[in-house]
Amino acid sequence: MVTKNYFTRYRHIAPLAVLRIAFGAVLFISTIRFLAKGWVHDFYIVPRFHFPFYGFGWVHPMGATGMYTLYWVMALAALLICIGLFYRVAAPVFFLCFVYAELLDKTYYLNHYYFVTICSFLLILVPANRYCSIDILRKPSLKVTQTPAWTILLFKYQLCIVYCCAGLSKLTRDWLIDAMPLRIWLPARSSIPLIGPLLRYEWTAYFFSWAGGLFDLSIVFLLLARPTRRIGYVLVIVFHVLTAVLFQIGMFPWLMMSATIVFFSEDFHVGLIRKARALFVGGGAANKHESRDRSLPAESPVYFQPRHQKILFGLLGVYFLLQILLPFRFLLYPGNLLWTEEGYRFSWRVMLMEKGGTTFFYVKDPATGRKSEVNNSAWLTAYQERMMETQPDMMLQYAHILKKQYQQQGIASPEVTVQSFVTLNGSGSRLYIDSTVNLAEEQESWLGHKKWILSFTNKPNP
Amino acid sequence: MKRFKLLAAAAGILSTAIVLFSCSKSGSSPNPNPGGGTGSDTVLVNLGTNIIVPSYQVLASSTAALDVAVTGFNASPSGATLATVQSALKSAYKAWAACSEFEFGPAADASLTTHFTNSFPTDTLLIRSNAGGASYAIDGIGNYAAQGFPALDYLLFANGNDITLARFTTDSHAAGAKTYLAALSASLKAKAATVNTAWSASGGNYLAKFEKATGVDAGSALSLLANAYVQDFDVNLQNYKVGIPIGLYGPSVLPKAPTKVEGYYGALSVQLLVAQVLAIQNIYLGGSGGSLDDKVAASKAQYNGGSLNDAIKAQIATLLTKIQALPDPLSTGIQNNSSAITDAYTEVRKLTVLLKVDMPSALGIKISFQDDDGD
Numbered sequence: 001m002v003t004k005n006y007f008t009r010y011r012h013i014a015p016l017a018v019l020r021i022a023f024g025a026v027l028f029i030s031t032i033r034f035l036a037k038g039w040v041h042d043f044y045i046v047p048r049f050h051f052p053f054y055g056f057g058w059v060h061p062m063g064a065t066g067m068y069t070l071y072w073v074m075a076l077a078a079l080l081i082c083i084g085l086f087y088r089v090a091a092p093v094f095f096l097c098f099v100y101a102e103l104l105d106k107t108y109y110l111n112h113y114y115f116v117t118i119c120s121f122l123l124i125l126v127p128a129n130r131y132c133s134i135d136i137l138r139k140p141s142l143k144v145t146q147t148p149a150w151t152i153l154l155f156k157y158q159l160c161i162v163y164c165c166a167g168l169s170k171l172t173r174d175w176l177i178d179a180m181p182l183r184i185w186l187p188a189r190s191s192i193p194l195i196g197p198l199l200r201y202e203w204t205a206y207f208f209s210w211a212g213g214l215f216d217l218s219i220v221f222l223l224l225a226r227p228t229r230r231i232g233y234v235l236v237i238v239f240h241v242l243t244a245v246l247f248q249i250g251m252f253p254w255l256m257m258s259a260t261i262v263f264f265s266e267d268f269h270v271g272l273i274r275k276a277r278a279l280f281v282g283g284g285a286a287n288k289h290e291s292r293d294r295s296l297p298a299e300s301p302v303y304f305q306p307r308h309q310k311i312l313f314g315l316l317g318v319y320f321l322l323q324i325l326l327p328f329r330f331l332l333y334p335g336n337l338l339w340t341e342e343g344y345r346f347s348w349r350v351m352l353m354e355k356g357g358t359t360f361f362y363v364k365d366p367a368t369g370r371k372s373e374v375n376n377s378a379w380l381t382a383y384q385e386r387m388m389e390t391q392p393d394m395m396l397q398y399a400h401i402l403k404k405q406y407q408q409q410g411i412a413s414p415e416v417t418v419q420s421f422v423t424l425n426g427s428g429s430r431l432y433i434d435s436t437v438n439l440a441e442e443q444e445s446w447l448g449h450k451k452w453i454l455s456f457t458n459k460p461n462p
Numbered sequence: 463m464k465r466f467k468l469l470a471a472a473a474g475i476l477s478t479a480i481v482l483f484s485c486s487k488s489g490s491s492p493n494p495n496p497g498g499g500t501g502s503d504t505v506l507v508n509l510g511t512n513i514i515v516p517s518y519q520v521l522a523s524s525t526a527a528l529d530v531a532v533t534g535f536n537a538s539p540s541g542a543t544l545a546t547v548q549s550a551l552k553s554a555y556k557a558w559a560a561c562s563e564f565e566f567g568p569a570a571d572a573s574l575t576t577h578f579t580n581s582f583p584t585d586t587l588l589i590r591s592n593a594g595g596a597s598y599a600i601d602g603i604g605n606y607a608a609q610g611f612p613a614l615d616y617l618l619f620a621n622g623n624d625i626t627l628a629r630f631t632t633d634s635h636a637a638g639a640k641t642y643l644a645a646l647s648a649s650l651k652a653k654a655a656t657v658n659t660a661w662s663a664s665g666g667n668y669l670a671k672f673e674k675a676t677g678v679d680a681g682s683a684l685s686l687l688a689n690a691y692v693q694d695f696d697v698n699l700q701n702y703k704v705g706i707p708i709g710l711y712g713p714s715v716l717p718k719a720p721t722k723v724e725g726y727y728g729a730l731s732v733q734l735l736v737a738q739v740l741a742i743q744n745i746y747l748g749g750s751g752g753s754l755d756d757k758v759a760a761s762k763a764q765y766n767g768g769s770l771n772d773a774i775k776a777q778i779a780t781l782l783t784k785i786q787a788l789p790d791p792l793s794t795g796i797q798n799n800s801s802a803i804t805d806a807y808t809e810v811r812k813l814t815v816l817l818k819v820d821m822p823s824a825l826g827i828k829i830s831f832q833d834d835d836g837d
Contacts, residue, residue, distance in 0.1 A: 037831070110833060181826075184761060188826030191503055191676035248679055250833025356823035358696075358815060373711040375701070383830050421815045428765035428773075429819040 007153065008309065010146040010301045013131040014269035015262050017084070019155060020128035022258035023119060024082030027094065030116075030251040031075040040071050043108055047381050049401050050105040051394050054444050059103045070097050081123065084133020091128075095120040106394065107387045111350050112252040118158060119259065125312065126151040127302045132273050146301035148309070150316075155262045157320060160220040165327040165348040167216030174338070174352070175213065179205040180425040181354035182212075189246055212351075215239050223263035236260050247351070333449050339424055339456040341391055342449060357389040357422035357432060361398070363406050364415040374402060390422055392433065392453050399439030416440040424456070503676045506683050508751030510669045513744065515661050517560045522658035524554040525651040528614075532647040536640045539630045541623065548618050548728065554650070555611045555730060559737035563694045563745055566686040568660030568668050574653040576698055577606055583722050584612035586620075593617075593638040600645040612724075614646050619727035680831040688754070688827050691745060692818045699738055700810050703731070707796055708803055720793035729791035739785050743778045754821065763824030765816070770824055774816050781809045 004010070034040065044061045052059055061067055074097040080090035098120055102113055127147060129135045136143040174180045183205040190199045198204050215235060222232030240253035261269075304312075330343030337344060338353050364371040376385045379401060388394040399416040406414040415438045422432040433439075437452040531550035535543040558579060565575045578601065585607035592598040598605055617639065618626060630636050630643070659665035675683040702724070705711030709718030723731040746754050755771055763770035784806040789795030795803055828834065 039832070108832070112833075184763075184824065184826045187761070188678040248828055248834050252833070354823055354826060356819045358818045360811075370717075372709070373701075373705065375711070383832060386829065421819050423819050423823045426761075426763050426824065428763070428770065429815050 007150040007313070008148050011149045011152060012266035012270060013127070013145055013147040013151075013302070014266050014273055015152050015264065016126055016128045016147060017132040018269045018272060019259070019262045020084060020087075020123065021082055021132070022261055023123070023255070024078055024080075026251065026254050026258045027078035027116065027120070028075060028082055030255070031071060031078050033251070035068075035071050035075065040067050042381070042383075044101075044104060047105070047384060049379060049384075051107050051384065051388070051397050053103055053106055054393070054446070056103045059100065061104050070101065073097055074101075081128075084129040084135050085138070087129030087133065087135055091120065091124045095124055105384075106345075106391075107384045109345055110250075110252075111348055112250070112255055114346055115162065115252075115255060115259075119155070122154050122158060125316075126154065130302055144300045144302040148302070148304060150313075152262060154316070155259065156220075156224070158323070159259060159262070160224075161320075161323050161327075162348050163216050163220050166350055167213055167218075169327070169347065169349040169352060170209070170213040170216060172352075174425050175209050178425070179209045181352070182208050184354045184426060185247070192245065195245075212239070220263075223260060226265070229263060229265075233260065233263070243351075252350075329447065332447060335453070336456040339422075340450070340453050341393075342453075343447075353425060355390045355422065355424050357420060357429075359389045359395065359421075360419040361402065362417045362419070363402060363411070364417070365406075365411045366413060366415055367411070379405070389420070392450050393444060395420065395433065396439055396442055396444055396450070399442070403440040414440060427456070430454075430456075503673070503683075505748070505752040505754070505757060506673045506676065508748050509687065509745070509753055510661075510672045510683075512749050512751055513753075514564055514672075515669060517557070517564070517741075518654070518658040518661055521554070521557040521561050522651075522654040524550070524557040525647070525654040528554045529644075529647040529651040532643055536630070536644060539627055541627070544618070544623060544627060551611070551614050551618055552728070552730060552733070555615070555725065555734060556737040558611060559734050560741035560744070562698060562738070563691045563741060564687070565690045565694070567672070568657045568666065572653050572656040572660070573601065574657045576694075579610040579650070579653070580612060580698075580724070581607045581610060582612040582615075582702070582724050583726065584608060584610075584616050586616055589613055589616060589642065590635075593642040594635045595638055600649050609646060609649065611650075614643070614650075615725050615727045615730065617643050617646070619729075678825060678827045680828045682827075684757075684825065685827050685829060688822055688825070689829050691742070692822070694738075695742055696814050696818055699735070699742075700807075700814050703735060703738075704803070704807050704810060707792070708807060710807065718796055720796040723792045723796070726793055729793070731792035732785070732788045732790045735785050735788070735792075736782070739778070739782050743782065746774065746778060754825075758821060758824050761824040761826075763820065765820060770816070770820050774813075774821065777809070777813045777816055781806070781813050784809050 041064070044067045045064045050061065062070065074094060077090045077094035077097065080086055081094060095117070098113075099117055102109070102117055127144065128151075130142050130144045130147070170176070179202070183202065186199040186205050186208065190196045192199075219232060219235060219239075222228040222235065236257060240257050243249060244253040327347035327349075330337045330347070333340060333342040335342070338355070359376065361374040361376065362371055363374055376388075376398075380388065380398070388398050395418060399418070402416050403414055417435055417438060418433050419435045420432040421429040423429040431454055434452040434454055439452070442450075442452065528547070528550040531543075531547040535547040537543075561569070561574075562576055562580065569575060588605070588608035592605075592608060598608075600609060617629070620626065630639050633639065661668045663669055672683045675681070675686075678684055701711045707719055707721075707723045725731050725734050748755065755775065758774065759769065759771040761770075765773040784802070788802055788806060789798070789800045792803070822829070
């Protein structure tokens with residue numbers, strides 16, 4: 001008999017089943033919403049060019065039929081995850097479809113899409129379909145009631161990283177001392193009902209900044225400790241519902257509210273499932289199930305081969321190390337993180353910036369010396385253009401798009417420069433990029449610093 | 463039961479919080495943000511009632527007057543009726559410069575947009591072909607470059623008054639030219655009337671809808687207005703009216719193109735530029751009522767050590783001075799490499815950055831419907 005440690009000891013599987021149902025439901029709604037808003041068309045079919053992530057330039061969108069099929073497959077997979085049918089196929093299919101779509105264009109990067117990517121990956125690793133699912137009706141031998149603790153802990157650890165990093169990223173002068181960007185965003189919302197009038201006060205922005213930071217830093221501890229768990233989850237609801245009311249952040253609040261359910265005890269989840277069953281199946285059937293459950297626990301654990309489990313632990317160790325290191329990679333770069341955005345993505349930095357910019361791109365033919373300004377909207381969609389205008393790595397990609405296009409127009413080695421003005425958290429617009437640098441000849445690199453980003457402390461537009 | 467208790471507790475706390483929030487209205491007075499207040503926004507009311515609706519009223523009446531003048535001219539083409547119709551065109555064209563900032567809602571629905579109303583340089587070949595008997599749909603998609611104010615500018619001014627009169631009298635296609643001229647002014651008149659009615663309280667009352675669409679999200683009145691306003695300045699004024707003619711802006715590397723100025727044939731460029739900058743200023747300041755300036759001031763946004771609002775007001779004033787001092791006609795100035803024009807372009811560029819970057823950022827305006835997590 002293998003000795004059980006903190007990770008391998010058996011726990012009731014109910015929390016995993018509830019997480020699967022709740023998260024799967026939000027994924028399904030989220031995917032249908034994406035389709036309904038016409039974003040497949042707007043994001044992947046309309047644009048002539050895309051901004052793939054570094055190292056993934058080989059990933060290209062499919063045609064309209066392909067992209068719509070992809071999203072419908074994604075929706076179906078999410079539904080199957082939710083109801084637990086063909087889960088072992090549905091979970092990896094959802095993950096692969098979602099990752100593919102995310103890799104196509106960083107214009108659409110959002111922290112909550114990154115969160116979905118990660119959680120759908122973790123869902124592949126766990127037997128979330130072995131309880132309270134269609135799969136076990138289909139094949140009763142699949143049913144188990146016990147699962148190794150790590151299959152549930154994974155999600156708790158992941159959420160700890162999300163909230164703690166989000167909290168740590170708020171410990172800045174902008175957020176705490178200047179109440180930025182909430183001091184801009186909240187008064188702008190003062191026309192919403194009920195709490196609107198309050199948002200005009202400066203102290204409200206300070207209160208929300210400090211309370212929000214405190215929430216992010218403390219919430220996982222409140223959820224982990226049994227005595228504070230309930231109040232913790234109430235805070236989760238209050239916090240995320242407020243952000244949903246105040247900001248245009250889409251599915252993020254609902255994703256977090258569904259994911260944090262996993263923190264509740266197994267008794268809570270068992271009770272939840274029992275009540276849901278009573279509601280849908282009727283009291284008698286529920287009792288029958290329950291009595292069967294009672295006879296099961298000791299004898300129906302899910303079995304993981306110890307050797308496989310060991311390898312998985314090694315890989316998960318690396319995975320979590322990366323998860324912890326990635327948000328801190330910004331320390332490798334000089335300058336203000338919010339300004340340069342070097343090491344900004346994949347770090348759970350949310351609601352930190354009111355940033356706006358505009359770019360005037362120039363193409364010069366060195367053979368004739370003639371120079372003209374580029375009409376960005378001829379190449380990019382309005383949304384791509386706007387996202388590009390505050391993000392240096394996208395400007396570089398755009399410069400390379402222009403280089404290629406102008407080469408096709410017969411300019412052998414076009415010089416691409418940009419005059420870019422950006423304002424960050426009310427700083428006032430100032431020059432962002434060294435306008436003498438030929439971006440067509442600059443290259444992107446792993447973790448390399450872009451020397452042509454001007455310092456945040458430079459003088460405003462003269 | 464636990465779950466229901468939990469939900470009840472959550473609902474309880476949430477509603478307590480909301481009640482507490484909404485009750486604590488008394489006490490120290492808030493920032494004097496005229497954009498505030500539940501369910502209404504005095505800035506939207508002022509902009510809609512005192513700026514936008516009157517602008518469309520002027521456009522509707524001046525295009526109607528233009529149409530009357532065209533009818534009079536067509537009935538008896540003479541030096542006098544030509545002068546009348548030319549002057550009517552100038553008034554209507556200037557009225558358009560005070561409406562091109564509002565290309566959303568009714569204007570977009572009725573195609574009373576720059577694309578159909580003010581595409582220049584106008585397609586003179588297409589105009590001549592249409593006047594020469596080719597079949598055309600005046601508001602057809604393919605006819606956008608042969609309609610609107612630039613087409614009227616061409617027909618009523620090109621090559622001087624004698625040739626213009628001949629175009630409508632002795633030319634073999636004089637009848638066709640008259641028909642085309644009438645079709646152009648009728649189309650403008652109809653579109654302006656449609657949009658004017660759509661905004662007015664007694665018509666479609668888009669005004670009420672506009673005033674009620676408070677907030678800063680994509681689709682709010684402020685987002686629609688700011689986006690259209692900035693677009694008009696950035697694209698129409700900066701790029702098309704100045705950038706392309708002076709050869710600094712274009713899809714490929716081009717030399718300067720003085721004939722590509724707005725209102726080229728009637729040498730109207732400078733007065734139209736002045737009219738547009740005055741409109742930009744008027745919208746920003748909102749006359750005697752609240753407007754973008756008050757919202758920017760209330761945001762306390764900074765620019766270069768001072769207030770952003772002061773910086774924008776000063777830059778509009780500086781630009782106005784530079785535009786008023788431009789050589790007239792602009793096309794000749796461009797040919798002579800006038801430094802006043804490049805100076806003015808520099809000031810245009812500065813105002814573009816302030817309006818496009820600083821102003822929306824200070825107001826927290828969202829342009830896109832896409833979800834956003836503030837990064």
